[in-house]
Amino acid sequence: xxxxxxxxxALSIQEGENATMNCSxxxxxxxxxxxxxxxxxxxxxxxxxxxxxxEKHSGxxxxxxxTSKKSSSLLITASRAADTASYFCAFLDYGGSQGNxxxxxxxxxxxxx
Amino acid sequence: xQTIHQWPATLVQPVGSPLSLECTVEGTxxxxxxxxxxxAGRGLQLLFYSVGIGQISSxxxxxxxxxxxxxxxxxxxxxxxxxxxxxxxxxxWSPSPQExxxxxxxxRLLVL
Numbered sequence: 001x002x003x004x005x006x007x008x009x010a011l012s013i014q015e016g017e018n019a020t021m022n023c024s025x026x027x028x029x030x031x032x033x034x035x036x037x038x039x040x041x042x043x044x045x046x047x048x049x050x051x052x053x054x055e056k057h058s059g060x061x062x063x064x065x066x067t068s069k070k071s072s073s074l075l076i077t078a079s080r081a082a083d084t085a086s087y088f089c090a091f092l093d094y095g096g097s098q099g100n101x102x103x104x105x106x107x108x109x110x111x112x113x
Numbered sequence: 114x115q116t117i118h119q120w121p122a123t124l125v126q127p128v129g130s131p132l133s134l135e136c137t138v139e140g141t142x143x144x145x146x147x148x149x150x151x152x153a154g155r156g157l158q159l160l161f162y163s164v165g166i167g168q169i170s171s172x173x174x175x176x177x178x179x180x181x182x183x184x185x186x187x188x189x190x191x192x193x194x195x196x197x198x199x200x201x202x203x204x205x206w207s208p209s210p211q212e213x214x215x216x217x218x219x220x221r222l223l224v225l
Contacts, residue, residue: 033213042203042216043157088156092211100172101214105156 004104023089136204
C-alpha cells in the first residue's frame with residue numbers, strides 16, 4: 001500500500017508542551033504536506049515541504065523531511081488547547097501526475113489545558 | 114479569495130435511495146476537483162478527481178459516480194445507496210495537480 005503512516009495514532013499532552021508527530025511513506029515523493037482536521041470539519045492545509053527541502057517553519061510549526069529514511073515529522077511548539085485536532089500527512093506520489101494525494105490515517109492530538 | 118462550498122452539511126438517507134452531493138468553488142478558474150470519503154477515525158480515500166469539465170477519473174470501483182457539469186461544480190451521485198456508503202464526504206480543489214489542496218467543510222452522510 002502507498003498509504004502514509006502516522007505515529008503515534010493518538011497523543012495527549014499538557015498545554016505548553018511540545019507535540020511531535022511522525023509520518024513514514026514507502027514511495028518516492030514530489031512533496032509532502034501536513035493537514036489539520038478539527039472534529040467533524042474539513043481539512044486545513046498547514047505546510048508543504050518539497051522533496052529537496054529538509055526543514056520548514058511556519059509560526060509554532062516545524063516540519064522536517066528525511067527522504068533517505070522516507071519520513072517526516074511535524075513539531076508543534078508551546079501547544080495550546082486550540083491545537084487539539086487530528087493531523088494528517090499527505091504526499092504526492094512521484095508518479096502521480098494528476099496530483100493524487102495519498103493520506104495517512106492521522107494522529108489525534110489532545111492538548112489539555 | 115477562493116472559497117469552496119459543500120451541501121448539504123448532513124444527510125440521513127435510507128438504503129436504496131439516490132444521492133446527490135454538490136460542491137462548488139468560487140474565486141478561481143479551471144480548478145482540479147476531488148471527492149474524498151473518510152470513514153470514522155480513518156484517513157481519506159480518494160474517490161474521484163477531475164481536471165476539467167466532463168473529465169472524471171475514478172480511483173475505486175463502487176456504486177458512486179461523479180460529474181462536472183460546470184467548471185467550478187462537482188457532483189457526487191449514487192442511484193442506490195448502500196449502508197457502507199455512510200461516511201464523511203469531502204470535496205477539495207487545487208490550482209494544479211502538484212499544489213496544495215483546499216478542502217470544503219464536508220457532508221456527513223448516514224445511510225440507514
